[in-house]
Amino acid sequence: EVQLVESGGGLVQPGGSLRLSCAASGFSLSNYWMHWVRQAPGKGLVWVSRISSDASTTNYADSVKGQFTISRDNAKNTVFLQMNSLRAEDTAVYYCATQSSYAMDIWGQGTTVTVSS
């Protein structure tokens, strides 16, 4: 079965860090650009970041630039999102997704990040 599985979410204090992982099964991530998208409780989808298939290109939303870092390990079929200096407004479900035909076509089930003291 083709699927993406996110992990690494949890409860973290303001100012803390988390590293999210997105592992693929049933297919190889190495051919895909990959995205992270987040959704705060009761709110809409917000694009966070993307990385090219060979990791040579990364892009970030202004709201996380300098705070989050996207990376990938194609040998491990996994994409990562390192999140530092976390704030309450980073509380959200974080989804990873593959890009195909300039759209996000395969999505994971999401991992929940809660920033609170």
Add this chain to the structure above:
Amino acid sequence: QSALTQPPSVSGSPGQSVTISCTGTSSDVGTYNRVSWYQQTPGTAPKLLIHGVSNRPSGVPDRFSGSKSGNTASLTISGLQAEDEADYYCSSFTSSPTWVFGGGTKLTVL
């Protein structure tokens, strides 16, 4: 990176058609044919409905169609069914280059 503008809600009766608009700028929707639409039901991940303005992935019913005129893209759902009740989001590639989503539209099937 302002969000694309969608109506907060739309509604329709079974069998009717509804259209959801998605307004951007010349830096995103108006320039790039890289507009996509997603359907999300509560507690689940988004599902791709339309890519490249008007293309349906395999498995998506042809009741769902997309179009674009200038800075505004649209999703039309014809022959509404109860199972179509969900939140719908548009997205576009931008010149930054980044991606941007709309604020989402809640579809209610009356």
